[in-house]
Amino acid sequence: MSYLTEGFTLRSWLTTRDHKRIAVLYMIAITAFFFVGGAAAALIRLELATPAGDLVSAETYNKLFTIHGVVMVWFFLIPSIPSVLGNFLVPIMIGARDMAFPRLNLASWYIYVLGGLFTLAALIAGGVDTGWTFYTPLSTQFAEGNVILVIVGVFIVGFSSILTGLNVIVTVHRLRAPGLTWFRLPLFIWAHYATALILLLATPVLAMTLTLVALERVFGIGIFDPALGGDPLLFQHLFWFYSHPAVYIMVLPAMGVASEIIPCFARRPVFGYRFMAYAILGIATIGFLVWGHHMFVSGQSMYAGMVFSMLSFLVAIPSAIKVFNWTATLYKGSIVFTAPMLYALGFVGLFMIGGLTGLYLASLALDVHLTDTYFVIAHFHYIMVGGSVMAYLGAIHFWWPKISGRLYPEMLARIAALTIFFGFNLTFFPQYLLGWLGMPRRYHEYPPEFQVLNLLSSAGAAVLAIGYLLPLCYLGWSIFYGKKAPPNPWGATGLEWQTASPPPQHNFEDPPRVTRAPYDYA
Amino acid sequence: MWAFLATEVLFFGPLFFGYVHGRAFQPEAFASASHHMHVVLGTLNTAILLTSSFTMALGLRASQTDRSPRLWLWLTVLLGLAFLGIKGYEYTSEWSEAASAAGGEARFYFLYYATTGLHAVHLAIGIAIVSWLALRARREMPIEVTGLYWHFIDIVWVFLYPMFYLLERYG
Known part of the structure; x- marks a missing residue:
């Protein structure tokens, strides 16, 4: 009797309080949003295949990149690993029966869906053209379209994030199995704990800031409007106070995933466990203090810029510790290149490129040249797509036997992983070069000399699209026809592998007791 | 709960x-x-709210x-309602001035209404929960x-009061 066979009606799913079922609900919802955002991205790349703005109008193009950004950031990336895999795995990994607040957990999903409906309604009603950043005064005075509707959607989905964060923190504090001390926690749990802290402390600032934007748009009162004594920079400070930590909401869980997959397929305990845990907390903390590096050219004080620049460089230290430690974990390991491992190694490499180019952008003088160019686009896509999406897919494959109780076809999965890696680099590496040459972001046409690189990038996007459709097909296939999975197909440590695949409703037949450190591969 | 309060502090953050x-x-x-x-009504309200914290603690x-704990909880509810009543009176009597204000003053009024309004919403939720407790609660934890x-x-409110009422008055 597994959690999947506890009931087969739609009602039994929509009223469930089982964290595993809620995770599956999230997985379905964010997959739908991923393909909405992906469709917008496909149209953007099609438009940019030629220098002339011939496929869509400038207004439509603006709406496309806005909807791509809004959907991918708030409706896919932020809930991706935390809400799907975090929800599924956090209670199992700490030996608990469920999250601390199961009803709140289900409520978070409904809040997410409600926010998503508002955003989709705005899309159907004609879209928005402010960009995902909602910069004032564009968003408060000049933008046409359904700014308020999207803001309401993002505001609502923010509460889903906050409640999920709250749930994870309380769960990790209160529900650990006997013997599971803080420094016996898997790094996946550490990463989700730090992520939850950021969700809890950063998201409310976004909610209130966007509320102010909406109120200013409706009532015309000058919080951000300089004509009335307001200040547009105030918006940027408040927005990035959320949105920079939000990057760490997206990438910390990905780091947690890599820290599970790499030791398993290198058959070695993770190198420098405590340093890894401290590095996660370090990134989460410093991440709150670097928002000003998005505003170097906005006219903020030069001295503030220098401080923000230095703090941004500091984030590189814990990030580098993690990359070195993953590499050291591989050293002298007996490495198996399974599909999850390919994704995890892809994550480490792409995250490193994305992180190092981030240092370019954190340098004041260089940023003046590179700001608002395709270099920035390439940089954050290396972190968000190369980092987070690769890790998300790796995690889906790694824990797929646990979630579905079936094995996926390994060879097909390896081909998909390599396709995605190749397609990703072909899409985004040319954009570094374009940015370096000075092509600005957010225009639907460009001078003809940029066409070769743009065409390469668009071709890469097509490869990437195929790469993303493959897992959808074979994972769907494996639910019905895949081989039944044993409890521990990878020979991994960790409590989640000690229960059946898929787990029973309350996760364990007997409550587990922990006596050893994690990653006990020897 | 402490975690929830942390998120609340940040929620008020942008307004501050x-x-x-x-x-x-x-x-x-x-x-x-x-x-x-x-200022008189604001001070009265401050006193009412501080007293309500006292009855809550009792x-x-x-x-x-x-x-x-019933009697004390109902007293808390009553004080909370009194606060909201006075606040509502203030809102209506200031409305005409706020609506005609311009420039920086309009901004002040906007922040005043947004911040105290958010505070009032929280208080209303608080009143609902305490009433429910007074009817139902048996245990200490809730x-x-x-x-x-x-x-x-x-x-x-202790922060809002000097920000909006006492500012410059004695400075």
Whole structure:
């Protein structure tokens, strides 16, 4: 009797309080949003295949990149690993029966869906053209379209994030199995704990800031409007106070995933466990203090810029510790290149490129040249797509036997992983070069000399699209026809592998007791 | 609950930040707008809210010593409602001035309505929870947790009161 066979009606799913079922609900919802955002991205790349703005109008193009950004950031990336895999795995990994607040957990999903409906309604009603950043005064005075509707959607989905964060923190504090001390926690749990802290402390600032934007748009009162004594920079400070930590909401869980997959397929305990845990907390903390590096050219004080620049460089230290430690974990390991491992190694490499180019952008003088160019686009896509999406897919494959109780076809999965890696680099590496040459972001046409690189990038996007459709097909296939999975197909440590695949409703037949450190591969 | 309160602090954050910004760049307008506030009613409300925190604490104490917390909880509800009543009167009497204000003063009024309005919403939720506790609660734990929330609302007001009412009046 597994959690999947506890009931087969739609009602039994929509009223469930089982964290595993809620995770599956999230997985379905964010997959739908991923393909909405992906469709917008496909149209953007099609438009940019030629220098002339011939496929869509400038207004439509603006709406496309806005909807791509809004959907991918708030409706896919932020809930991706935390809400799907975090929800599924956090209670199992700490030996608990469920999250601390199961009803709140289900409520978070409904809040997410409600926010998503508002955003989709705005899309159907004609879209928005402010960009995902909602910069004032564009968003408060000049933008046409359904700014308020999207803001309401993002505001609502923010509460889903906050409640999920709250749930994870309380769960990790209160529900650990006997013997599971803080420094016996898997790094996946550490990463989700730090992520939850950021969700809890950063998201409310976004909610209130966007509320102010909406109120200013409706009532015309000058919080951000300089004509009335307001200040547009105030918006940027408040927005990035959320949105920079939000990057760490997206990438910390990905780091947690890599820290599970790499030791398993290198058959070695993770190198420098405590340093890894401290590095996660370090990134989460410093991440709150670097928002000003998005505003170097906005006219903020030069001295503030220098401080923000230095703090941004500091984030590189814990990030580098993690990359070195993953590499050291591989050293002298007996490495198996399974599909999850390919994704995890892809994550480490792409995250490193994305992180190092981030240092370019954190340098004041260089940023003046590179700001608002395709270099920035390439940089954050290396972190968000190369980092987070690769890790998300790796995690889906790694824990797929646990979630579905079936094995996926390994060879097909390896081909998909390599396709995605190749397609990703072909899409985004040319954009570094374009940015370096000075092509600005957010225009639907460009001078003809940029066409070769743009065409390469668009071709890469097509490869990437195929790469993303493959897992959808074979994972769907494996639910019905895949081989039944044993409890521990990878020979991994960790409590989640000690229960059946898929787990029973309350996760364990007997409550587990922990006596050893994690990653006990020897 | 502490984690929830942390998120609440950050939720109020941008409003406070917006206020600090306005105060720094438009001190005269904020000062003159502040003179239009009903300082007597504001002070009365501060006293009412602080007393309600006291009755809430007594309610918790009663539940810890196995006495009925009902009376204290109902008193807390009553004080909360009194606060909202006075606040509602203030809102209506200031509305005409707020609507005709311009520039920095308009900004002051906007922040005033947004921040105290958000505070009032929190208080209304608090009143609903405490009423429910007064009807239903048997155990100490929910009262303690609700008490934390109630004191949080109180503390927010302790910051709002000098920001909006006392600013420049005695300076």
